[in-house]
Amino acid sequence: MLELLATAEPGGTSLAQALLQQVANGIAKGSVYALIAVGYTMVYGVLQLINFAHGEVYMLGAYFSYYPAKWMGYTTDPEDPTFVPAKVPLYVVGFLFVCSMACCAFLGMLIERFAYRPLRNSSRLAALITAIGVSLLLQNGGIMLFKADPRGFPTLIEQSSVDLGLVALTNTKIIIVVVAAVMMTGLHLFVQKTRPGAAMRACSFDMRTARLMGVNVDGTIGLTFAIGSIMAAVAGVLVAMDQPTIDPLMGLMAGLKAFVAAVLGGIGSIPGAALGGLLLGVTESVVGTFSTTYAEAVAFVLLILVLLVKPSGLLGKSGREKV
Amino acid sequence: MHRTLLLLVVGVSLAFGVDWFLGEFIEEYVVRIINLCGIAIILAVSLNVINGLCGQFSLGHAGFMAIGAYVSAYFTTTLRVLNTETGETVVRAPLFDGAWGFVPALLIGGMAAAAAGLVVGVPTLRLKGDYLAIATLGFGEIVIIMLTNFESVGAARGLPGLPNYASSFWILTFAWICVVSSVFLQRSTFGRALVAIRENELAAEVMGIRVARLKVMAFIYGAFFAGLAGGLLGHLLRTISPSTFGFMKSIEVVVMLVLGGLGSLTGAIVGAIVLTVLPEALRDVEQQAKLPGIRMVVYALVLILLMIFRPQGIFGQRELSLKLLRRLLPGGRK
Amino acid sequence: MRKALILAIALSVLFFTAIGCKDKGNEAGGSGATEDTVKLGLYVSTTGKIATFGTDTKNGVDLAVEEINKAGGIKGKTIDLRFYDAASKAEEAGNVATKLATQDKVLVAMGEVASGLSLAAAPVFEQNGIPMVSPSSTNPTVTQQGKNIFRICFLDDFQGSACAVFAYKELGKRKAAIIRNQDDPYSTGLADYFRLKFKALGGEIVADESYKEGTKEFASQITNVKAKTPDIIFLPCYYNDVALLSQQIRGQGIGDDVPMLGGDGWESANLIPNSKGALEGSYFGNHYSPEDPSEHVQAFVKGYKAKYNTAPSSLAALGYDVVYVVKKAIEEAGEFDRAKVRDALAALKDFKGVTGTFSIDEHRDARKPISILKIQGDKFLPVKQIQPQDVK
Structure with missing residues (x-):
């Protein structure tokens, strides 16, 4: 290892250093996967439904903060390339986050109320197809409303490279990791320590019994969707801050990867989503050191391997079928 | 046995007659849509065996199609491979040169897909429901990423210049074979065992059904026809690239199936036809309304509303027959 | 009995194989023109993954068609542009190509940006003897699909x-x-x-x-x-x-x-x-620089900005040029005939477009410098x- 570090060419980096750097990149990438994965995992935990539309909620999260910023005059203008928008003050950044979170929470509840609730008692396949339908609707509606070409997202925070000793990350990536960690911990505490959290766990354990025990099941499911959507909205704005162009199809790949992360970690488990996201991000990045060509296949190979060894995912509970 | 052969002869002659009729009297555009319907029928009917009869939710059909398309094209097409180190283009004449090679190439493609079905089927047997869906989706994506990186089949560029072999005759013949064999399968002990697995796997196992084996066989059967359909589609489009077989293609086939009614063979056929013709019909509406993109929005809305108001699909698990028609018509016997 | 049946089937399969794959012959000629209009086809993707590129191209095409029609059309006939969305899918590209070729019976077809989609449409136009000009498919194999397939971008x-x-x-x-x-x-x-x-x-x-x-x-x-x-x-x-x-x-x-x-x-x-x-x-x-001071380029940039409120991309510029290439070919052919237009396209020399001055070479590709x-x-x-x- 030391030898590897020593053979670095001037200005270049050794393999060991490169690997460390890739792990750091992977953690940043994985944090985003984890934030989105939480939404999949919570909904699946309660309704046993793969909410395919969740990736689109993430996409809309980015747009819900883009438009307010645009109306306030913080975006660049393709008609007038010389126009330099003002620096976005911190309180506006906060406002954009809150705005996007509120809109997405509302949207999540809306989707649940009108698309999924009527199907709660029909087959799971019907619900799944509806989820695919909602996803297609939001995607194509997005293309019609926002147009297909990518929009330049305003610079919320001036990007710079921060040296952390062995590795270097941009400040926006560090913010992503920190915010994701805080949100995930907060969510975990919320689910474990509060009354609505207990209601969520009860619904996920057995919805009928929970209803008999006086839990407001409909309200709890609405809340689950709202919280999942808030996490996706945060992910959307964070990613737009780090990679400042947004387009109506950005949720497709991100949603699929996050879903894979949720299944890896054990769908239904919040710490599992965090673990799955980080594992996926780091593996992709580390494999990327050797071949970025095949790094994309890694997510799916990893998925199949984990499912074969432990079908319920790394931290998932395995349910035995009763006779 | 005699009946099988008779059916085959009838089907082949029918396909031949229809092919002649289409070629003589029908506009090429309509013929093309009919051909695409034929391919969609093969896809939906074969997926119905895995998803509808056996109840194994597979999202990997496009992956099997891709394998069938690439393998058959590998035999029928002149390959031009750019060597990225030397800059030379290596030209390789088709292995099966001439129209005679089309059916053998298709069958080899189908068998390759079936082999992939075996490879996917065996390890994923332990998985159920959504987990199986995700594993098969992963399989499809892996196939696409692999193809994107194989320089010998054109990588992302894909394979252009497939010969013009996919005539209406072959498409209709294979669609006929696929439908007839599915009818036989559904009525056989094998088919009934698959339904038993769908209804209750544990109970089926207790009754002495070899669940694992039958599930794999259902996968192989479905994959074989998906491979055939992929080969036909490739030779109809006359160019293939990995992006044609993305996971949206798998979803399209699932939607056909669910629209018609999962587990209903006639439902699968109707779903395949409706979802091939509908987007074409909506094309003119879109043009008139001057709202580019409204087509897909309508498609998505129809999907959601259908699931909310008729989650079992148009036919449910029933088959379309004259009897059913009579019952559905007003004044009919209930 | 059974043996006879099997034999009959084997024979019929062989027979059908021989004729089942018949190649439909070329129908060269055809005009796509009526008394006072000439039908041109356009297929690009305005929805799906590559919608951005298709929309840009279509904007360029629309602008050129509008200009030409305002100036009196091609040889006195106004352009009747038939446009279909290829939806970023190879199947749909093939379908709309067939629609343009056999239903609308256009004189010349223009399209697609992505080579993969051009490759699905090219055999259809080739079979129907309709010249197709791609504005921006850069893959070398596209124009190898037949003598009716052209392009005006570099490879x-x-x-x-x-x-x-x-x-x-x-x-x-x-x-x-x-x-x-x-x-x-x-x-x-x-x-x-x-x-x-x-x-x-x-x-x-x-x-x-x-x-x-x-x-x-x-x-x-x-x-x-x-x-x-x-x-x-x-x-x-x-x-x-x-x-x-x-x-x-x-x-x-x-x-x-x-x-x-x-x-x-x-x-x-x-x-x-x-x-x-x-x-x-x-x-x-x-292909060009929007800063290019030449009058032709500046007029295009100005016209585009006035119509769409944004500066043109290279895809829009190529879309604009492809219409003028077709116009020039029809004028040089002298009549509204597919085969003649095809020959005129193949012989096109020193076309002055906004994406540079270029000629069509023996491979039906544009030979033009890169800036x-x-x-x-x-x-x-x-x-x-x-x-x-x-x-x-």
Whole structure:
């Protein structure tokens, strides 16, 4: 290892250093996967439904903060390339986050109320197809409303490279990791320590019994969707801050990867989503050191391997079928 | 046995007659849509065996199609491979040169897909429901990423210049074979065992059904026809690239199936036809309304509303027959 | 009995094989013109994955059609443009091509941007004897599909090689890194030919990284590139990816002394605002420069801005030119006849378009020079023009 570090060419980096750097990149990438994965995992935990539309909620999260910023005059203008928008003050950044979170929470509840609730008692396949339908609707509606070409997202925070000793990350990536960690911990505490959290766990354990025990099941499911959507909205704005162009199809790949992360970690488990996201991000990045060509296949190979060894995912509970 | 052969002869002659009729009297555009319907029928009917009869939710059909398309094209097409180190283009004449090679190439493609079905089927047997869906989706994506990186089949560029072999005759013949064999399968002990697995796997196992084996066989059967359909589609489009077989293609086939009614063979056929013709019909509406993109929005809305108001699909698990028609018509016997 | 049946089936299968695959003959000729209109077909994708490129192209086409019709049409006939959306799918491209060819019976078809979709449509037009002109499919195989298939853009091999020549000879760079979109044939085509030429000239490719369509985070790829200390980075991608890539490359601390280089996919009014200054001092090859002072280019840029409120991209410019190419071919053919128009297209010489002056060569491809532009402030400055013979 030391030898590897020593053979670095001037200005270049050794393999060991490169690997460390890739792990750091992977953690940043994985944090985003984890934030989105939480939404999949919570909904699946309660309704046993793969909410395919969740990736689109993430996409809309980015747009819900883009438009307010645009109306306030913080975006660049393709008609007038010389126009330099003002620096976005911190309180506006906060406002954009809150705005996007509120809109997405509302949207999540809306989707649940009108698309999924009527199907709660029909087959799971019907619900799944509806989820695919909602996803297609939001995607194509997005293309019609926002147009297909990518929009330049305003610079919320001036990007710079921060040296952390062995590795270097941009400040926006560090913010992503920190915010994701805080949100995930907060969510975990919320689910474990509060009354609505207990209601969520009860619904996920057995919805009928929970209803008999006086839990407001409909309200709890609405809340689950709202919280999942808030996490996706945060992910959307964070990613737009780090990679400042947004387009109506950005949720497709991100949603699929996050879903894979949720299944890896054990769908239904919040710490599992965090673990799955980080594992996926780091593996992709580390494999990327050797071949970025095949790094994309890694997510799916990893998925199949984990499912074969432990079908319920790394931290998932395995349910035995009763006779 | 005699009946099988008779059916085959009838089907082949029918396909031949229809092919002649289409070629003589029908506009090429309509013929093309009919051909695409034929391919969609093969896809939906074969997926119905895995998803509808056996109840194994597979999202990997496009992956099997891709394998069938690439393998058959590998035999029928002149390959031009750019060597990225030397800059030379290596030209390789088709292995099966001439129209005679089309059916053998298709069958080899189908068998390759079936082999992939075996490879996917065996390890994923332990998985159920959504987990199986995700594993098969992963399989499809892996196939696409692999193809994107194989320089010998054109990588992302894909394979252009497939010969013009996919005539209406072959498409209709294979669609006929696929439908007839599915009818036989559904009525056989094998088919009934698959339904038993769908209804209750544990109970089926207790009754002495070899669940694992039958599930794999259902996968192989479905994959074989998906491979055939992929080969036909490739030779109809006359160019293939990995992006044609993305996971949206798998979803399209699932939607056909669910629209018609999962587990209903006639439902699968109707779903395949409706979802091939509908987007074409909506094309003119879109043009008139001057709202580019409204087509897909309508498609998505129809999907959601259908699931909310008729989650079992148009036919449910029933088959379309004259009897059913009579019952559905007003004044009919209930 | 059974043996006889099997024999009969075997025989009939053989018989049907022989005639089942009959090739429908070419129907050359046909006019696509009525008393006072001439039907032209356009198929590009205005929905789906590549909707951006199709929409730009269609805008350019619409502008040209509007101008021509205002000026009296082609030989006195107004253009009746039949447009269908190819929806970014090969099947749909084939379907709409068939619709244009057999229902609308157009005189000439124009389209698609993506080579994969052009390849699905080309056999249909070839079979029906309808000339097809692609504005921007750069893959060499497209025009190999038949004698009716043309294009007016440069090919991957020329553009990739020209970029390599420019990097090696003009900029004096020796260690190049490539980051390509592995799912996009345009991107891999450019990357492959750049790689070949750069190595043939004596340079070294120190890194060749790829990413999947839709990726927005390139940290892995850039870390690998940075470790190899290249002196130039070749980005054969479209502008939306380039905007992100360039910012992340600079964000990871690769300095301004390592310029980025790319192809015509970079050209867009959104490139400079979306890349937020990260592309300062970088270069890309293009058909033309919007800053070109010539009257023709400025009139186009002005007309486009007036109609669509944004500056044209190279795809819009190619869409604009393709209509005028067709117009010139019809005028030179002298009559509204497909075969004659085809011959006129094949013999097209020194066409003056906004994307440069070009001729159609014996492979039915456009022979035109590539302009290398440098990004400075909010301007694309032309620095060098490379002729097809310079890279041989």
